[in-house]
Amino acid sequence: MKKILVTLLAAAPLCLMAQTAKIAHVDVKAIYNAMPEKTQAQNELRAFSQQYQTEYNTVQDEFNKKFADYQALAADAATPATIKERRMQEIQESDHKIQNFLNKADADIAAKEKELNAPILERINQAIKAVGAEGGFTYILDISATPVPYMGPDAIDVTPLVKAKLGL
Numbered sequence: 001m002k003k004i005l006v007t008l009l010a011a012a013p014l015c016l017m018a019q020t021a022k023i024a025h026v027d028v029k030a031i032y033n034a035m036p037e038k039t040q041a042q043n044e045l046r047a048f049s050q051q052y053q054t055e056y057n058t059v060q061d062e063f064n065k066k067f068a069d070y071q072a073l074a075a076d077a078a079t080p081a082t083i084k085e086r087r088m089q090e091i092q093e094s095d096h097k098i099q100n101f102l103n104k105a106d107a108d109i110a111a112k113e114k115e116l117n118a119p120i121l122e123r124i125n126q127a128i129k130a131v132g133a134e135g136g137f138t139y140i141l142d143i144s145a146t147p148v149p150y151m152g153p154d155a156i157d158v159t160p161l162v163k164a165k166l167g168l
Helices: 003-018 026-035 036-075 081-135 159-166
Strands: 023-025 139-142
Touching: 023 081, 023 159, 026 036, 026 081, 026 159, 036 081, 081 139, 081 159
Parallel strands: 023 139
Antiparallel strands: none
């Protein structure tokens, strides 16, 4: 009997906490897509990426020319094997440089995208926090980032409230 009483007393605060928890959900991706700053960020990212694409095209054209020259040289039986090997090494080095360039470009573009999106996402997060505080919510879950396996019909969607807070 004493164990049951202790268990009930220990579980009582948990039951009271569960009754006062107010949980809502928000679709941050939908809000992000409605943000006017998104278009400007995408345009800046596109221009930034285009600079890398232009440089890649230049480097790739140089590589293709070297490779075409090598093929012509390789077909010439009078050319010594040492010269052919040196040209092949140059092509391999060029290919390695292109791969390094592509890896660096991908990293730079990803960093630029993160930099451009950071203020937009910060603004969205501030609006979510404001809606959460105003609505007295214990949690607001982002359903675009982490899908919720089940939401009941009385689940509270604060996406429209956050959009309104942002003036969208």
